[in-house]
Amino acid sequence: xxxxxxxxxxxxxxxxxxxxxxxxxxxxFDETEAFIIFPTCCHNLEGGSPKLYYYKNTHLFHCYxxxxxxxxIFHLLLKMMKLRGKDITLHDAVVLCxxxxxxxxxxxxxxxEDYRYMLRLERAVSADQLPPVPTYDKSVLxxxxxxxxxxxxxxxxxxxxxxxxxxxxxxxxxxxxIVIPNYDVDGNLIGVRGRFLDEEVANKYGKYRPLYDGxxxxxxxxxxALYGLxxxxxxxxKKHMAIIVEGEKSVLHYNDYYKDNICxxxxxxxxxxxxxxxxxxxxxxxxxxxxxxxxxxxxxxRQKREEYVKLANILTxxxxxxxxxxxxxxxxxxSSPLEGGKEYFEKLLSERLVL
Numbered sequence: 568x569x570x571x572x573x574x575x576x577x578x579x580x581x582x583x584x585x586x587x588x589x590x591x592x593x594x595x596f597d598e599t600e601a602f603i604i605f606p607t608c609c610h611n612l613e614g615g616s617p618k619l620y621y622y623k624n625t626h627l628f629h630c631y632x633x634x635x636x637x638x639x640i641f642h643l644l645l646k647m648m649k650l651r652g653k654d655i656t657l658h659d660a661v662v663l664c665x666x667x668x669x670x671x672x673x674x675x676x677x678x679x680e681d682y683r684y685m686l687r688l689e690r691a692v693s694a695d696q697l698p699p700v701p702t703y704d705k706s707v708l709x710x711x712x713x714x715x716x717x718x719x720x721x722x723x724x725x726x727x728x729x730x731x732x733x734x735x736x737x738x739x740x741x742x743x744x745i746v747i748p749n750y751d752v753d754g755n756l757i758g759v760r761g762r763f764l765d766e767e768v769a770n771k772y773g774k775y776r777p778l779y780d781g782x783x784x785x786x787x788x789x790x791x792a793l794y795g796l797x798x799x800x801x802x803x804x805k806k807h808m809a810i811i812v813e814g815e816k817s818v819l820h821y822n823d824y825y826k827d828n829i830c831x832x833x834x835x836x837x838x839x840x841x842x843x844x845x846x847x848x849x850x851x852x853x854x855x856x857x858x859x860x861x862x863x864x865x866x867x868x869r870q871k872r873e874e875y876v877k878l879a880n881i882l883t884x885x886x887x888x889x890x891x892x893x894x895x896x897x898x899x900x901x902s903s904p905l906e907g908g909k910e911y912f913e914k915l916l917s918e919r920l921v922l
Contacts, residue, residue: 758787
C-alpha cells in the first residue's frame with residue numbers, strides 16, 4: 568500500500584524535525600505548545616530572522632517573511648538544497664530525512680489538501696502571537712517622484728494617472744522602475760516593490776522585486792496583507808464583496824472601470840488565513856476569484872477550471888464564492904481578466920461560475 572508525503576511527515580516527531588534541520592546548523596529560536604520557531608533557512612543560506620514557524624498540529628512550516636508560503640519538511644529541504652546550488656527531487660528529500668523508502672510513496676498528493684491544512688493555521692496560534700508585520704517610515708518614499716514620463720508604460724496599458732495617484736504609484740529614475748507602495752489595512756507602509764522597466768535587468772533579476780532603502784530591503788510578507796484593501800476598504804465594507812486578483816495592476820484597472828473599487832490583490836494565487844481574516848473583518852460575504860488567464864487551449868482551461876473549483880470549494884466555508892474564467896480564450900496568455908477592457912470584463916463577470 569502506497570504512502571503519501573503527508574503520511575510520512577505526520578509520522579515524524581518534533582525531535583526528528585529538529586534533528587534534520589540541525590544537520591544544516593539550523594536550530595530553534597523558541598518553542599511553544601503550538602509551534603517551533605526557526606530562522607528563515609527557507610531563503611537564507613546562513614542566519615535569518617526567527618520567522619519560520621513549524622506548526623505541530625499540521626506538521627507544516629510557514630515563512631512569515633520573504634517566502635510568505637506554507638510547506639512541509641520535504642519541500643523545505645528542496646528550498647534549502649537549492650540555496651546550496653543543488654536541485655533535488657522529493658524522493659531525494661525523503662532519503663535525506665532517513666525515512667523508510669521500501670514501500671511505494673505517492674508523490675502526487677493533492678497540494679490543495681495541504682492548502683486545506685494551511686487554512687487551519689489560525690487555530691494553532693492567536694493573532695497576537697504572530698510575528699508583527701514590519702512597517703517602514705513613509706519618508707522612504709520621498710526620493711521617488713510622480714513622473715508621468717516614467718509612469719507612461721502603465722498609462723499606455725490603460726491605467727490612468729488618477730488611479731496611480733490614488734494608490735501612491737511613483738517612479739524611481741535610479742532604478743528605472745515603477746514604485747509600488749503596499750500598506751496594511753490601517754495605512755501603515757509595510758513594503759515597497761518595483762516594476763523594473765529595463766528589459767535586460769528584468770529578465771535577469773525579475774520584473775517585480777522589493778526596493779531598498781540603503782541596506783534595508785523593503786519587502787513584506789505578502790500573505791499577511793491584501794494590496795488595495797487600505798484604499799478600497801470602505802467600498803468593500805459597503806458592498807460586503809471583494810474581487811480577488813493576482814497583481815497590483817488589476818486593482819488599478821478596476822479603479823478606472825468603477826467608482827466603488829472592491830478589488831484586492833493577493834500577489835499570487837495563494838489565499839492565506841491572514842487574508843481570509845482581513846476580508847472577514849471587512850464584512851465580506853461574497854468573493855470572486857478573477858485570476859490571470861494561465862491557459863491557452865480548451866484542455867488547459869478545463870484543468871484550470873478544476874483547480875479553481877477545488878480552491879473555491881475550500882473557501883466556501885468562509886464566503887459565497889464564484890470563479891471568473893475566460894471561456895472564449897480571448898485574453899492574452901497570463902493576462903488579467905481586467906486587461907481585456909471593461910466591456911469584456913463585465914462579460915466574463917456575467918458568465919462566472921457560481922459555487
